[in-house]
Amino acid sequence: MKITAAVAKFPKADFEFAELELEEPRDDEILVRIAAVGLCHTDLVARDQILPVPLPAILGHEGAGMVVRVGANVSKVAEGDHVVLTFRSCAVCTRCLAGEPTYCEQALALNYTGCRPDGSKAIHDHGAPVSSNFFGQSSFATYALAYESNVVKIDPTVPLELLGPLGCGVQTGAGAVLRALACPKGSSIVILGGGSVGLSAVLGAVIAGCTTIIVSDPKAERRALALELGATHVIDPTAEKVNKAVRRLTGAGADFALDTTGAGPVMDSALGCLRPHGTLALLGVPSNPEQRLPGLASTVLMFGYTIKGIIEGDSQPDSFIPELISYYLEGRFPFDKLISLYRFDQLNQAVQDQHDGKIVKAVLTMPNHLL
Numbered sequence: 001m002k003i004t005a006a007v008a009k010f011p012k013a014d015f016e017f018a019e020l021e022l023e024e025p026r027d028d029e030i031l032v033r034i035a036a037v038g039l040c041h042t043d044l045v046a047r048d049q050i051l052p053v054p055l056p057a058i059l060g061h062e063g064a065g066m067v068v069r070v071g072a073n074v075s076k077v078a079e080g081d082h083v084v085l086t087f088r089s090c091a092v093c094t095r096c097l098a099g100e101p102t103y104c105e106q107a108l109a110l111n112y113t114g115c116r117p118d119g120s121k122a123i124h125d126h127g128a129p130v131s132s133n134f135f136g137q138s139s140f141a142t143y144a145l146a147y148e149s150n151v152v153k154i155d156p157t158v159p160l161e162l163l164g165p166l167g168c169g170v171q172t173g174a175g176a177v178l179r180a181l182a183c184p185k186g187s188s189i190v191i192l193g194g195g196s197v198g199l200s201a202v203l204g205a206v207i208a209g210c211t212t213i214i215v216s217d218p219k220a221e222r223r224a225l226a227l228e229l230g231a232t233h234v235i236d237p238t239a240e241k242v243n244k245a246v247r248r249l250t251g252a253g254a255d256f257a258l259d260t261t262g263a264g265p266v267m268d269s270a271l272g273c274l275r276p277h278g279t280l281a282l283l284g285v286p287s288n289p290e291q292r293l294p295g296l297a298s299t300v301l302m303f304g305y306t307i308k309g310i311i312e313g314d315s316q317p318d319s320f321i322p323e324l325i326s327y328y329l330e331g332r333f334p335f336d337k338l339i340s341l342y343r344f345d346q347l348n349q350a351v352q353d354q355h356d357g358k359i360v361k362a363v364l365t366m367p368n369h370l371l
């Protein structure tokens with residue numbers, strides 16, 4: 001079928017819109033008409049070839065939409081269901097069976113190679129293959145093919161256009177606090193970076209009952225938003241050393257530090273924020289592929305620190321995404337405050353505005369005339 005898609009053709013270059021051909025769903029595939037799709041840093045990491053998905057590629061991995069058709073082996077969803085798309089996992093490896101799909105042993109093959117595991121690509125441009133299946137969806141397009149493991153059926157009364165980011169950025173931040181770290185009530189956390197992942201972590205920390213929630217970000221608007229969302233303190237890292245400020249606020253240091261930046265100096269300062277036996281969580285993909293872990297081995301040893309990488313907040317999407325939606329409906333999880341809506345054809349503007357820090361999270365809505 002014909003689709004309209006945003007094609008990533010060259011690193012750091014604008015996406016180009018084109019009419020392409022999407023294959024019909026195979027037996028295990030689900031055709032989804034995309035209502036809206038979030039823009040995530042990982043899309044740009046892939047476009048810019050830090051994550052080497054072969055170009056040209058259709059990226060996009062925070063899709064939300066309606067099921068149009070399903071393959072013969074699909075029973076989880078049916079035509080007309082509203083779904084949030086998330087990362088794909090295999091469902092049968094040791095990690096998946098242990099309930100840890102974010103660490104699926106097939107994660108690379110299923111999410112980042114730009115093709116199905118058999119090497120075929122689902123999207124073509126005048127017969128020439130275009131990389132598809134990004135996060136098992138490639139949802140920078142009017143229609144996408146997804147799988148049972150990465151569709152989450154949701155209540156059709158909730159506005160679909162807001163929900164895509166729950167499938168990646170929002171569950172990454174909130175899940176880190178509520179699932180991976182399971183921050184106890186009364187604990188303290190410092191969050192480095194007030195982007196969509198960091199602010200989603202703030203929302204998660206409020207629900208977890210953390211009593212000290214500190215956000216460090218150089219941008220005044222993001223610090224203001226962090227306070228509005230429930231941060232108890234904010235730090236301007238350009239005005240004050242973060243670790244000193246955290247010690248001033250907490251005494252011995254924070255129980256948890258959460259880096260969402262992937263930047264070496266920020267991660268170093270995050271380690272310096274911890275109390276003895278504290279945990280540093282790493283969530284941000286480093287833009288420098290050679291980036292090493294922060295801190296001296298002797299420091300980590302002496303203070304009994306844990307440094308923990310976390311993917312997608314350790315989310316089990318089928319339970320966690322509906323849980324986040326229920327918090328949202330109760331007014332306890334206002335993740336919509338992070339979102340700025342754009343039309344799909346304004347994707348390049350959204351990339352620029354997100355880069356400039358004018359917005360926190362862009363969600364691109366699909367105009368009806370494209371469908």
Ligand SMILES: [Zn+2]
Pocket residue numbers: 089090091092093094095096097101103104105106
């Ligand atoms: Zn697996």
Ligand SMILES: [Zn+2]
Pocket residue numbers: 040041042043061168169
């Ligand atoms: Zn993402």
